[in-house]
Amino acid sequence: MRPPRTRRRHRAARPAALVLALILFGSLYAAFVPSTQVAADTGMSGQVAEGKALYQVTCSSCHGLNGEGTSQGPTLVGVGAAAVDFQMSTGRMPMARPGMQAPSRVNTYTAEEIAAISAYVASLGPGPAVPNSSQYDYSTLTEEEIARGGEMFRTNCSACHQAAGVGGALPNGKYAPPLTGVEPLHIYEAMRTGPQQMPVFSEGAIPDEDVAAIIGYLKTMEEQPTLGFTLGGFGPVTEGLAVWVVGIGGLCLVAVWIASRGALKR
Amino acid sequence: MARPADVVPTPAAPEPRDTTGASAAPPQRTMPRGTTWLDERMGLAKIGKAGLRKVFPDHWSFLLGEIALYSFIVLLITGIFLTIWFRPSMAEIEYTGTYELMRGRHVSEAFASALDISFDVRGGLLVRQIHHWAALLFVAAITAHMLRVFFTGAFRKPREINWLIGVGLMATSLIAGFSGYSLPDDLLSGTGLRFVDGLIRSIPVVGTWLEFFVFGGQFPGELLISRLYMVHILLVPAVILGLISAHLALVVYHKHTQFPGPGRTEANVVGYPLFPVYMAKAGGFFFIVFGALILMAATMSINQVWLYGPYNPAAVTAGSQPDWYMGWLEGALRLIPPGWESHWGNTTWTWSVFLPGVGLMGLLFTVLALWPFVEAKLLGDTSEHHLLDRPRNAPTRTALGVAGMTCYGMFWLNGANDIIATQFNVSLNAVTMSIRVLVFVMPVIAFFVTKRICLSLQRADRERVLHGSESGVLVRDPAGGYAEGHAPISQGEAFTLTQHKQYEPLEASETEDEHGVRRRDPNAVSGFTARMSRWFVGDDVRKPTAAELEEAHHHEDASDDDMPRQLV
Amino acid sequence: MSSTEHNSLAPVEDGTRLPVANPGLGEHVERYTDADPAAARRAYLQVLTLFGLVPVLAIAFVVVYFAVPQHLWVPLLGTQWPLNSLLLGLTGGLAVLFIGLGAVHWARQLMSDHEMVEQRHPASSDTATREAFAEKVHAGVMDAGVSRRGMLLGSLGGALGILAVPALVSLADMGPWPTAAVRRETIEKTLWTEGEVVVNDVNARPLRPEDLEIGQLVNAEPASLFDLHGVDYMTEKAKSPLIVVRMDPNRIQIPESRRDWQVGGILAYSKICTHVGCPITLWEQQTHHVLCPCHQSTFDLGNSGVVVFGPAARSLPQLPLRVNADGYLVAQSDFTVPVGPSFFERDSHNDYVEGDQ
Known part of the structure; x- marks a missing residue:
């Protein structure tokens, strides 16, 4: 067991590490985002050209040679760099096989490759850009603002993703994925781009500071104490299973012991 | 062993020996110290003489009811602790407690006090979790x-009344559980109340009136939590306590049933005395149940109300489920296909909620309450029973029970259809549509499979009694043929396998006398009852008769194997 | 009937009921602890140990209660454990458990395990008792005089029965009476009126059509909701919430009568499910289906909210929208039908049915 830490110290350390990571991520993307805007102005930059080449190898069989979409996949004109970054960084795209929904998998592309394809797709039509970290940074928010983010989360998100963020079912085999352990960047991108069946939550309704509050709520929630294992966080279903298996099952074993005689001589 | 060897006989008045006592030489004893005082005031000796050495039979399954009783005691103890801090009010206040993710939010007092118990009362969260696990x-x-x-x-017979009390306890425990589930006023409990609101509304003619009376106006109002609190901590526990007292008093009066076996008859009960063996075993089991519940509460989280947040009629969480005992109703509601509603005149009849919600619950408890009387009617059985049935010896009843459990299980599964869909990567709609069929098909399959298994077991019992157990020893006879030798079974086992009553299907009685006038005989068996009776027991495998046993015995004497024989 | 006779519990010792005679209780076999004093001593010490650990754990419980800070959390096995509660549970739980285990161990190993036999008696009384009982009932009836003055019992029964009426009437104030007029002002009415501004829930931001993208979902409320507090706020919030969605107008069906209820593919529906009233927001932007997480009723928002799956029986009510002078989305009126779950007095002929124009 690690030495017990107080909550104060504990709370300070995690956000600091996160902020550090966010700055790193942010600066990484900051290097690429301007170039996509340049590409829109001056024709095809080197990165866009590289992205187009990668696109034609990895994406065009479903989304069309010029992102116009096919029967296999929707058009990418106007989806924006954020959509590409979300789909590829979380390993959802390219899809291994057609299905109801692209599952999240290990991403095998480098940040440069994804940035290049993002830049190319962004050049096809205007759409949400990859955000910089200040847009979803919650380290400056007060406790009350993050608590309000919780109310935003329960109003807009928990219907699909569940109150503890463990995910939930949608019609016909589709599902809302778990939110635990998801990068703040990806949560932001998903809200703004509406990947797959997820609706868009645009800035007009939910401004950046509210998104940051939602992300802050989720990340703080992951660190809240629970007395005991959460049984997957699914709520009453697993609790009921546990009471029958552990409670009734375990106590029946005890009952067998109680009702038996002590070991006999013969 | 623990008994002291040197007993000093004292010259007290001779006391009639307890007939159940085991050893010899009645010693004369004085009252234990302190008991005389009580005896002079409440006749303690009389009570103790009748009850102290009361015999209870030993079987693990007889302890299931004790688990329920002890959980209830744990619920009372932990419930008292919780009431010290819980505030049953729906008034809106600003949360200022320790839980940072709710600080500054406007919540109901009930929810805020549930958070206080969880985060600001030492041991409060533990007791809350013990209480909830104990309820489940x-x-x-x-x-x-x-x-x-x-x-x-x-x-x-004679335990039908106690069965009815048990059915009442079951129904009351559901109310107790549901009213408690609703008290913290979190998102899940509010969603449950929203469902109750819809359920009450669906009742034809009086639904809207009941809704306004229960909620004190429109949903959610500001009265419901305090009303439910009264139901949860006063009304329902009082009813449960009364019913439990009656339940236990009847157990004492009837004496406990026992499984058949050597020395056990309808007229006796074989086991261990209340004092000291059952006091230690049952008393010890209370502490084991309590300890297990505390350990469950310390290691398994339950109902994390702070994650669900305060109730908000415009918010909901995926995986909104009731506690397990309402899961089958939830599943039944989810099962209904679209469009079960009638619009007659200016009225709306919501079958899609009323039938699965109110109807199924009513059906379950009606069937449970009527069953003992239906079965006695089908068997024409008016005698008392104190020896338990081995389930195989009542094949149709066992099959019906398993079919009922299967039906319940299908509803239950559908109550978790969204969790099943996400955890097993199947389509939510496919799960629901499959169960729409399976809820009818599976009970039928379960009925026939169970009945066949019971009949096969009965047949195996019969073979075992007639021919002994298969010894696994192959014997070659002089002619070159092979046969497996059978080892005889003990008389005790043979008795256990044959002691049950063999029921005959009822025959329809003559309903008209020789003049063609209908008889008015209350004991008459109608044609319908006779047909149902044939269905109920007609397939039972007949147990061997004494004559058949005798014959089997001679047959084996005559045969030329050299297996030892001692049967009967 | 045989069951009414005393001592009818004795088994019928004939060949049909009992083809094999009851051999009686088997020979009693001693336990190790009966036969071997060393085994008995071991069991004795085990019981003592179990009981002896209880005071140790009880003291530990008290120490933990006061010594371990309540808000100290320890990360262990992937969760943050509140150390105080955890240790209270472990010490308290084991202490209680050990009492039970010790007592049962004692009973199984050290107490006498000679089976005892107790005779049963039928639940019914014997004939003499019944006759005595009947005699006493008769004497009581005679003393009461009810057989001669036949009206007594009937009038008493009637008097007691009628008490149910005042008892029930005293409950008549449990809630307002949902008469037609009351219903019109309560469950058949929401906050939406002509010109009521549509705002995002929680942050109360008004919405411009150009803020909404195709595929967007907004969980909306009437702006005036945020002026309310306490029970009024909760009651209205249980009826007025909206789901505002924007869809590609070319990919949805809009009936003629509802053509001017939408603004460029922006449609507003009641968020309260028509089944039992859960708020529904599980909207799939590609299929336009919205799913209720409670019982999985599924509605097609691209087709006036008709039910496509699940137990709901009626379409989701749609709220007519327009844009006001400031360019914000507002309601044209209240819902045209009552929102939420059905109730008996509801006139359900005006709800949208698949195929209506």
Whole structure:
């Protein structure tokens, strides 16, 4: 067991590490985002050209040679760099096989490759850009603002993703994925781009500071104490299973012991 | 061993020996110190003489009801602790407690005090979790106990009234559980109340009136939590306590049933005395149940109300489920296909909610309450039963029970259809549509499979009694043929396998006398009853008769194997 | 009937009921602890140990209660454990458990395990008792005089029965009476009126059509909701919430009568499910289906909210929208039908049915 830490110290350390990571991520993307805007102005930059080449190898069989979409996949004109970054960084795209929904998998592309394809797709039509970290940074928010983010989360998100963020079912085999352990960047991108069946939550309704509050709520929630294992966080279903298996099952074993005689001589 | 060897006989008045006492030489004893005082005031000796050495039979399944009783005691103890801090009010306040993710939010007082108990009262969260686990265990143990009583026929005469009390306890425990689930006023409990609102509304003619009366106006109003609090901590526990007292008093009066076996008859009960063995065993089991509940609460999280947040009629969480005992109703509601509603005149009849919600619950409890009387009617059985049935010896009852459990199980599964869909990567709609069919098909399959298994077991019992157990030793006879030798079984086992009553299907009685006038005989068996009776017991495998045993015995004497024989 | 006779519990010792005679209780076999004093001593010490650990754990419980800070959390096995509660549970739980285990161990190993036999008696009384009982009932009835003055019992029964009426009437104030007029002002009415501004829930931001993208979902409320507090706020919030969605107008069906209820593919529906009233927001932007997480009723928002799956029986009510002078989305009126779950007095002929124009 690690030495017990107080909550104060504990709370300070995690956000600091996160902020550090966010700055790193942010600066990484900051290097690429301007170039996509340049590409829109001056024709095809080197990165866009590289992205187009990668696109034609990895994406065009479903989304069309010029992102116009096919029967296999929707058009990418106007989806924006954020959509590409979300789909590829979380390993959802390219899809291994057609299905109801692209599952999240290990991403095998480098940040440069994804940035290049993002830049190319962004050049096809205007759409949400990859955000910089200040847009979803919650380290400056007060406790009350993050608590309000919780109310935003329960109003807009928990219907699909569940109150503890463990995910939930949608019609016909589709599902809302778990939110635990998801990068703040990806949560932001998903809200703004509406990947797959997820609706868009645009800035007009939910401004950046509210998104940051939602992300802050989720990340703080992951660190809240629970007395005991959460049984997957699914709520009453697993609790009921546990009471029958552990409670009734375990106590029946005890009952067998109680009702038996002590070991006999013969 | 623990008994002191040197007993000093004292010259007290001779006391009639307890007939159940085991050893010889009645010693004369004085009253234990302190008991005389009580005896002079309440006749303690009389009570103790009748009850102290009362015999209880030993079987693990007889302890299921005890689990329920002990969970209830744990619920009372932990419930008192919780009431010290819980504030049953729906008034809106700003949360200022320790839980940072709710600080500054406007919540109901009930929810804020649930958070206070969880985060600001030392041991509060532990006690909350013990209380909730105990509630789940209480209903689960009642259910398991009820199934034991059903499958062993312990509900038969003279215990029908106790069965009815048990059905009442089951129903009351559901109300107790649901009212408690609703008290913290979190998102899940509010969603449950929203469902109750819809359910009450669906009742034809009086639904809207009941809704306004229960909620004190429109949903959610500001009265419901305090009303439910009264139901949860006063009304329902009082009813449960009364019913439990009656339940236990009847157990004492009837004496406990026992499984058949050597030395056990309808007229006796064989086991261990209340004092000291059952006091230690049952008393010890209370502490084991309590300890297990505390350990469950310390290691398994339950109902994290702070994650669900305060109730908000415009918010909901995926995986909104009731506690397990309402899961089958939830599943039934989810099962209904679109469009079950009639619009007659200016009225709306919501079958899609009323039938699965109110109807199924009514059906379950009606069937449970009527069953002992239906079965006695089909068997024409008016005698008392104190020896339990082995479930195989009542094949149709056992099959019906398993079919009922299967049906319940299908509803239950559908109550978790969204969790099943996400955890097993199947389509939510496919799960629901499959169960729409399976809820009818599976009970039928379960009925026939169970009945066949019971009949096969009965047949195996019969073979075992007639021919002994298969010894696994192959014997070659002089002619070159092979046969497996059978080892005889003990008389005790043979008795256990043959002691049950062999029921004959009822024959329809003559309903008209020789003049063609209908008889008015209350004991007459109608054609319908006779047909149902034939269906109920007609397939039972006949147990061997004394004559058949004798014949089998001679047959084996005559045969030329050299297996030892001692049967009967 | 045989069951009414005393001592009818004795088994019928004939060949049909009992083809094999009851051999009686088997020979009693001693336990190790009966036969071997060393085994008995071991069991004795085990019981003592179990009981002896209880005071140790009880003291530990008290120490933990006061010594371990309540808000100290320890990360262990992937969760943050509140150390105080955890240790209270472990010490308290084991202490209680050990009492039970010790007592049962004692009973199984050290107490006498000679089975005892107790005779049963039928639940019914014997004939003499019944006759005595009947005699006493008769004497009581005679003393009461009810057989001669036949009206007594009937009038008493009637008097007691009628008490149910005042008892029930005293409950008549449990809630307002949902008469037609009351219903019109309560469950058949929401906050939406002509010109009521549509705002995003929680942050109360008004919405411009150009803020909404195709595929967007907004969980909306009437702006005036945020002026309310306490029970009024909760009651209205249980009826007025909206789901505002924007869809590609070319990919949805809009009936003629509802053509001017939408603004460029922006449609507003009641968020309260028509089944039992859960708020529904599980909207799939590609299929336009919205799913209720409670019982999985599924509605097609691209087709006036008709039910496509699940137990709901009626379409989701749609709220007519327009844009006001400031360019914000507002309601044209209240819902045209009552929102939420059905009730008996509801006139359900005006709800949208598949195929209506």
